[in-house]
Amino acid sequence: MLNWTPIVSLIESSRRILLTTHENPDGDGLGTAYAMADFLRQRNIDHRIMIPSQVPVEYSFLNQDGRIETYRPEHQSWIEKADLCIIFDVGDFFRLRELGDFVRSRRIATLNIDHHPHPENHPFSHNMVDTTAAATGEMVYDLLRTAGVDRLSREMAVGIYTAIMTDTGSFRYNNTTARSHLTAIACMEAGVNTSKIYQSVYENNSRERIALLGLILSSLRYEQNGEVAWFSIDGDMLRRAHARPEDVDGFTDFVRSVRGVEVAVMFFERPDGTCRINFRSKGRYVINEVAKQLGGGGHAFAAGAVLQDNLAEAIPKVKGLLARSMKAQAETAP
Amino acid sequence: MLNWTPIVSLIESSRRILLTTHENPDGDGLGTAYAMADFLRQRNIDHRIMIPSQVPVEYSFLNQDGRIETYRPEHQSWIEKADLCIIFDVGDFFRLRELGDFVRSRRIATLNIDHHPHPENHPFSHNMVDTTAAATGEMVYDLLRTAGVDRLSREMAVGIYTAIMTDTGSFRYNNTTARSHLTAIACMEAGVNTSKIYQSVYENNSRERIALLGLILSSLRYEQNGEVAWFSIDGDMLRRAHARPEDVDGFTDFVRSVRGVEVAVMFFERPDGTCRINFRSKGRYVINEVAKQLGGGGHAFAAGAVLQDNLAEAIPKVKGLLARSMKAQAETAP
Known part of the structure; x- marks a missing residue:
């Protein structure tokens, strides 16, 4: 002490x-x-x-x-x-x-x-x-x-x-x-x-946040044998849920809870056209290295970055980097 | 001890x-x-x-x-x-x-x-x-x-x-x-x-369960100034999510987490045509009395019942009983 x-x-x-x-x-x-x-x-x-x-x-x-x-x-x-x-x-x-x-x-x-x-x-x-x-x-x-x-x-x-x-x-x-x-x-x-x-x-989620979560869960995508789950949010989805940009926090934690998912990724296209990326890992894969390569940072299992790209550009770029990083980690795992 | x-x-x-x-x-x-x-x-x-x-x-x-x-x-x-x-x-x-x-x-x-x-x-x-x-x-x-x-x-x-x-x-x-x-x-x-x-x-939710939760959150309904949130699940929703009847457990806990909601209610129309009702309260309203009136039971803040009704019959019946019970409790609250 x-x-x-x-x-x-x-x-x-x-x-x-x-x-x-x-x-x-x-x-x-x-x-x-x-x-x-x-x-x-x-x-x-x-x-x-x-x-x-x-x-x-x-x-x-x-x-x-x-x-x-x-x-x-x-x-x-x-x-x-x-x-x-x-x-x-x-x-x-x-x-x-x-x-x-x-x-x-x-x-x-x-x-x-x-x-x-x-x-x-x-x-x-x-x-x-x-x-x-x-x-x-x-x-x-x-x-x-x-x-x-x-x-x-x-x-x-x-x-x-x-x-x-x-x-x-x-x-x-x-x-x-x-x-x-x-x-x-x-x-x-x-x-x-x-x-x-x-x-x-x-237990204090806004109705708008819950409506947005509903849209996200209905449109989740899985990659890499289900080890990666990702979703994207754009202004149109925010409008449909009457949600605000701050309502998006914490969704990757939730998406990570799907069985078999090791890494959850959020792509959030903000009103200014930049894209916020959020990674959460269950612990098998370190994901802050990928965040660093994208100019961001964070902890081993919770990290993020902001890209000057729109969703269409950001998604394939991030998916590619993440897949390579996970493959390299799987090959060197004990 | x-x-x-x-x-x-x-x-x-x-x-x-x-x-x-x-x-x-x-x-x-x-x-x-x-x-x-x-x-x-x-x-x-x-x-x-x-x-x-x-x-x-x-x-x-x-x-x-x-x-x-x-x-x-x-x-x-x-x-x-x-x-x-x-x-x-x-x-x-x-x-x-x-x-x-x-x-x-x-x-x-x-x-x-x-x-x-x-x-x-x-x-x-x-x-x-x-x-x-x-x-x-x-x-x-x-x-x-x-x-x-x-x-x-x-x-x-x-x-x-x-x-x-x-x-x-x-x-x-x-x-x-x-x-x-x-x-x-x-x-x-x-x-x-x-x-x-x-x-x-x-963090072991099946993909099907998460897909079903997405459908539920996108169709939540609110009553009584937002103190009640309810949703219904039927065979068609299960099929759309590729979910099984056991995937529905726990959703009322989640729905209760919406700000302002005191009581969450699930109506689940099972394959045999009976309707399972599930209540969760944040603690302001006791809900097992309503469950008892419907032939069910449970704890003060977590209770349920099974009705021999389909969704169209069960929903107005349960909403009416619940509204009367909550009104009576609000009037006698200290």
């Missing part, structure tokens, strides 16, 4: 703290900020949560009282009197957008708490990184315990449970450890209604 | 044990039988796993060596020399079908290990029931610990993890407790690849 003692001192000696997370926030960033806010409330430390984005509807249960604000220039007079800005789960400082620029311009001390790797020369005043944590939520739990919190408040527990549940995919991704389960137990002992949180996050 | 000591003695003093679970088996029944088989192997006790059904394809990872056999009359000569039949997760003895009849006819001692409630006058020689357990897997873990197993073998852990993961819906149903998470940790410490088990069970 990291040494949280100096960090607790830093926090407890602050009079005003800004809490934030990356743009397009997820359950880990929002949940940890929400948990920390309750700790600061208990310690009577002035604080606000401001983020560079809107709160996604599936996390609105963390924001029923409007405590998570979207950063606007009017907030600057409050922010510039802060002594500390705690940034959760950011991955890259750049993802704070104008909010980050403003914090930097006023030379406000920054504390990064994150489980993503950060380069040696990072821009933070204080940098707490634990890449063994499945979620930033596990780190904030350690912090709170070091600060003398024996039993989590309900709000701390809701935030930390949300963080861990979402970043482990409900304890099923291979980042899940005993520590993830133990932290979840501590949250449950504080009385969290875990199935309600699950429903809020995962 | 139940007192497992006499049960351990019973098992260890047996020379031949038959392990079994209910027809249409799930991960809890199969996983616990699989875990127990490895314990019996370690203790050099003759044993076989025989079940009244085929092993579903999503659990074939528990049966790569064919250790889970489907009961056939040829097995009777082996079974009649058994001193004990351990039945996992059965709910109702009747669900052992002909296998249960044969065990009973030969007066073989039976040990029931289950987390479902059983009536006082049950047919078992020994009856171990713990309705506080989320899964029978949690009970078998206790049994193994009482038997002196300090560290689970890999096979025990695979079986118990499968049992708990499936019966808690990956730790998200509200039956999940600290005990579920702690037992999962014990399995992980034995080296279980949890994400591989998850994929085997949940």
Whole structure:
């Protein structure tokens, strides 16, 4: 475990703290900020949560009282009197957008708490990184315990449970450890209604998104003896489903669930004519090498790229590269 | 915790044990039988796993060596020399079908290990029931610990993890407790690849099932300000998707995930002209009362019925009853 003692001192000696997370926030960033806010409330430390984005509807249960604000220039007079800005789960400082620029311009001390790797020369005043944590939520739990919190408040527990549940995919991704389960137990002992949180996050699909998924599943294509499943989405399909571009996220995870499929691929032709490609692998084939060849990147089993091609051009190109890569991997497999 | 000591003695003093679970088996029944088989192997006790059904394809990872056999009359000569039949997760003895009849006819001692409630006058020689357990897997873990197993073998852990993961819906149903998470940790410490088990069970949809889901999602209907979503499946839809009647399970869970939907309803017109109705609620409305009025039953938030009607007759009847029930519940809600 990291040494949280100096960090607790830093926090407890602050009079005003800004809490934030990356743009397009997820359950880990929002949940940890929400948990920390309750700790600061208990310690009577002035604080606000401001983020560079809107709160996604599936996390609105963390924001029923409007405590998570979207950063606007009017907030600057409050922010510039802060002594500390705690940034959760950011991955890259750049993802704070104008909010980050403003914090930097006023030379406000920054504390990064994150489980993503950060380069040696990072821009933070204080940098707490634990890449063994499945979620930033596990780190904030350690912090709170070091600060003398024996039993989590309900709000701390809701935030930390949300963080861990979402970043482990409900304890099923291979980042899940005993520590993830133990932290979840501590949250449950504080009385969290875990199935309600699950429903809020995962059973909150828009009708339009579900209609679009229907069109996709009705037009799935299989290649390479069924090891590859792919689909494409264009503006016409979006219109038929009354869906928006953000509704397309997560479909490759779903398509990967077909028996025999090892790699799922999405081709999404965006309104500007570029094509977003998304790859998900069950684990037999690494797919970020193909994403790199296309100018993109990602993790071994979840990667993507953006091509300056339309669908008709992108599909054969990507299918060819993927087939070659999978063939090479199959030949060198143990 | 139940007192497992006499049960351990019973098992260890047996020379031949038959392990079994209910027809249409799930991960809890199969996983616990699989875990127990490895314990019996370690203790050099003759044993076989025989079940009244085929092993579903999503659990074939528990049966790569064919250790889970489907009961056939040829097995009777082996079974009649058994001193004990351990039945996992059965709910109702009747669900052992002909296998249960044969065990009973030969007066073989039976040990029931289950987390479902059983009536006082049950047919078992020994009856171990713990309705506080989320899964029978949690009970078998206790049994193994009482038997002196300090560290689970890999096979025990695979079986118990499968049992708990499936019966808690990956730790998200509200039956999940600290005990579920702690037992999962014990399995992980034995080296279980949890994400591989998850994929085997949940990412094993047939192409036909996915095609059918596509047709359903493209034809979802909403009622009562979007609180009800329903769909119907008939023989024509099955044919278009090349799907079989067993492919329809689980769709209501998925449809319930639409934002704003409180109750999902499936109408499935079967080849014999009867109509299977399936209800799933997010928790605001109890739906087994409606199922009972239709001659069916189930849990508060997951229930069903079979009607002697075709789709055209069943749909308005069920929609009417459901609307009245939801209205009455909304009026009396606190």
